[in-house]
Amino acid sequence: MTTTPERESDIERRLRAALSARADLVQPERLAPLAPVVPLRPRWRSPWVVLATAAVMLLVLGVVLQGLGRDPRSDDVAPSPDGPRVELPDDVGRGWEPTTLSRTPRLDLDGDGTDEKVTFRGEPTEGYDGRLRIETTLSSTGEEAYGIAEVGTTLDSNALDPIDADGDGDQELVLYFDDASAVAGGGHPLVFDLRDGLLVQAVPQDPDLLRRGQVPVPGSRTEHYEMVRIHDYWFEDGTLWSSRSVNAYAAGNMTLLRPETVVVDAWTWTLDDAGVLQPDDAGCLRVGLESTQPCGDDTADELPYVSPVADDTFGAGGSAVFDVGYRFTARLEAGDPATLVIEGEDGRTLRHPLDVTDPRVSTTQPTSVMSDGASFYVTSAADPSYAQVLVQDGDVLRALRPTGEVELADDDTTRTWLTSNGALVTAVAGDGGTWRTWLWQMVSGTEMAALPSATVCFDDPEDPATVRRC
Known part of the structure; x- marks a missing residue:
């Protein structure tokens, strides 16, 4: 087997880091002068020291090779404990029946210029509320890739526009999660990234910024209404966008009192190396019923219609x-x-x-x-x-x-x-x-x-x- 110079330098770098870490364990008090009762010979001539050094080298080399050759674990794709947690999908559902109502998505998951065909298998449950197994065959290698999704139902799965959130030239699969308990079309997108043969679901850094519908303001509910902010997301040229209204509006009696044009804060979303979707500030937008444009100097909502007066x-x-x-x-x-x-x-x-x-x-x-x-x-x-x-x-x-x-x-x-x-x-x-x-x-x-x-x-x-x- 031929080892490339890049791989050799990487191994050497890891060995140096490991040996340096062990050296840091030596405290000053342990370096105090000794008074041996017999003459000391050079350490390199001691067979026990040679064996111990060899053992350390083999242990470090084994750790490095294990990281290079083994299958990925959740620790490899998960961010730090303080951040959102990325989970690897379980290999379940091979025997589930394929869904018949779902539209078959086609997108370039591996970045080779050829679209993959994605199929779905639904978990059999009495209420059709189980999981979906996502399956595809990669055009670049012929290998199978799979993932597990929960979109609220197994009757149908809505594939949204694909995106390239990490900018690596391939596309991420986006599914729609329908939140039946939310008001005015609530829900959020589920983004799946191909990682070492697995379709891994990305997690948003701030899920509250990546959703759609009317989101209540905590503590605002009264007998006849509550104040809500309007959330939305959409796709432009392979990029995932989201927005949240700057102001809150009264919702009640199946009515939302909002002006025709509202001012929103907007974000674009990128996928980092840990599999986390990060929001990037995209500034202020004015969102109307038929158009969206940057705020510029106009950062206030449109005035409500309070005239003309019906005086006849x-x-x-x-x-x-x-x-x-x-x-x-x-x-x-x-x-x-x-x-x-x-x-x-x-x-x-x-x-x-x-x-x-x-x-x-x-x-x-x-x-x-x-x-x-x-x-x-x-x-x-x-x-x-x-x-x-x-x-x-x-x-x-x-x-x-x-x-x-x-x-x-x-x-x-x-x-x-x-x-x-x-x-x-x-x-x-x-x-x-x-x-x-x-x-x-x-x-x-x-x-x-x-x-x-x-x-x-x-x-x-x-x-x-x-x-x-x-």
């Missing part, structure tokens, strides 16, 4: 036609009290007395509160602070009772209005000329509550169109 109303003797969703006409019959009459396209007629002086009914429905049926926002020309929301419940109209942290009022410190797109907004005055905006939602058959939206400023607090960033 009808009073006693007036009427309006509503033709979006549930179609109906509404009129206000004069009387004491005045009565709101609804005639639906389905033949229903509803009557509801309005117990307020000089009522005004908006021609825009408060759809942010309730959109499944007739709904109304009622104010009073005689009492500017009065506001009420009516919703259809079968053949009757019900007035929703405000609950939660905010009052449904319109005065100097709490202003309420309906926007032209049906959002019922309340703004509460804060310190330094700031206003906290809230959006009303129906939370039960008889109640509605406001969820926090954003903190803004107004050039004129009486005119929502003058909203601006603070």
Whole structure:
């Protein structure tokens, strides 16, 4: 067997390190002068010293050769005890049945320019929630490589875009783990790297930064909502990206109150020699519904839609036609009290007395509160602070009772209005000329509550169109 100069220098380097380590064990007190009773001969001439030295050399050489020739252990790929732990896959599942619903990924796992075909075998479990055995035959050597994955189900496995996270010219297999308990499409990618014939699952240095969905802010839950940050990940040109919104948003009643464009912190992910995915700061991004771009100097979220105001109303003797969703006409019959009459396209007629002086009914429905049926926002020309929301419940109209942290009022410190797109907004005055905006939602058959939206400023607090960033 021929030994290359590179290998020889490596062995010599390890031998020197081992002998130096043993030399460090010798303490100064052991080097004190001795007073022998017989003349000493040179140490190299002692057969016992020669044998001991040879034993040490053979022991060190054996350790080095063992490291060069044996199969890899978890210690070889695992990072330090303080970091994430990389686990080698168990060789199980050779007899499991191949999955039939999974799309067969093809990617260049060994970097020879030819794509490998990856197949999956599902662990037989009653709930189809077992492990997957990943199998492939390497085009460069013809050898089999395998790994073990847990993606939440054995019915199907979604292979995502391959990446080259370690920059070595081959590709890493990426699978999707679907977290059924998370809100709004929660989950995270699983990255598998080919290492000595094994498909080893990489571990992220900070798993919280590599996930998707709405992640609650600890301690933020209230009776009607909790604050969440928006997490996401995606792929660009063979690179894995992830992001997390800078701000948190209210989520409740199956609604997330977020602006169309949000500011996020972003990361790219690289795979280090220990098999750990490391996040690299990629700066600030502005993420919209259809585009993503660097923040530049604009590092604030888009303003919430709080205008224009829907100020068209009808009073006693007036009427309006509503033709979006549930179609109906509404009129206000004069009387004491005045009565709101609804005639639906389905033949229903509803009557509801309005117990307020000089009522005004908006021609825009408060759809942010309730959109499944007739709904109304009622104010009073005689009492500017009065506001009420009516919703259809079968053949009757019900007035929703405000609950939660905010009052449904319109005065100097709490202003309420309906926007032209049906959002019922309340703004509460804060310190330094700031206003906290809230959006009303129906939370039960008889109640509605406001969820926090954003903190803004107004050039004129009486005119929502003058909203601006603070």
